[in-house]
C-alpha cells in the first residue's frame with residue numbers, strides 16, 4: 001500500500017521501475033526506508049529539472065530567433081512590395097548606400113573649379129557633380145537630368161549658385177552672388193501711386209536699406225533651399241567642397257542682373273514672387 005501511494009504521488013523511473021519497486025520492499029515485505037529516501041531525492045531532482053525547464057520555456061535565444069525571422073521577413077516583404085526598390089520600405093539609411101559609405105570612409109573631397117569641371121558628364125566613367133555655394137553633391141543617380149543632353153546638364157561640373165537664384169541658366173552659371181539681391185528689391189511702378197512721392201529723401205534711403213536687407217535674406221533663403229534640396233535628396237549625397245576660388249577683387253564691377261531676373265523684380269507695394277521650385 002505504501003508502495004502504491006509512493007508511485008501515485010511521485011511518478012518517475014525510479015519509482016515505477018520494477019527493479020526499484022522490488023528493492024523498496026524487503027524480502028519480508030517491509031518497506032526499505034533508505035531506498036525510499038533515495039527514490040524521493042531522485043524524484044525531487046527530476047521534478048526540479050522539469051520545473052526549471054518549464055519556467056525558462058522562452059529563452060533569450062528564442063526571442064532573438066523570432067526577432068531576426070520577423071526582420072528578415074519584413075525586409076523581404078518590403079523588397080517584394082516595392083518591386084525590388086527598397087529593403088526598408090522606402091527608407092534608405094546612408095550606411096546602406098555603398099558610394100556614401102565609401103565617401104564617408106575616404107573623407108570629404110576638395111576640388112578646384114577646374115577639377116570639378118571634369119565631372120560634367122562628358123567622361124561617362126566619372127560621376128556627375130553639382131555644386132551649390134561651395135558644397136559639391138554627387139548627382140550621378142540622375143544622369144537623365146544632369147548628364148549630356150539632360151535638361152539641367154549645365155549645372156553639372158560647376159558651382160552655378162547665381163543661376164539657382166536667378167533662373168538665368170545661360171548668363172549666370174557662376175558662384176558670384178554679388179548684387180544678385182537686386183532681383184528682390186522692388187522697382188517703382190510709375191503707374192501706381194504708392195505714397196513714395198510724399199517721402200523725404202532720408203525716409204527713402206531708410207526704406208531702401210530695409211529692402212536691401214530683406215532682399216539679401218531672400219537670396220540666402222533661395223541658396224539654402226537648393227543646398228537642402230541636394231543635401232536631403234534620397235538619391236544624391238554630399239561629397240565635399242570647392243577650394244581654390246580666388247577672392248573677388250574689390251575694384252571688380254558688380255555683375256549686372258540678368259534680363260530674366262530684371263523682369264521678375266517685384267513692383268513696389270505688390271507681393272514678391274517665390275519662384276517655381
Ligand code: HEM
Pocket residue numbers: 142144145151152163164165166167168275276277
Ligand atoms: C530659378 C529657377 C529654376 C531653377 C533653379 C530650377 C532648378 C531645377 C533643378 C536643379 C532641377 C533638377 C531636380 C532634380 O535633381 O531632380 C529641376 C527640374 C525641373 N525643372 Fe526646374 N528650375 C527652375 C525653374 C524652372 C521653371 C521655370 C520650369 C518650368 C517652366 C522648370 C521645370 C522643371 C522640370 C520640368 C524639371 C524636371 C526635369 C526633368 O525631369 O528632366 N524649372 N529644376
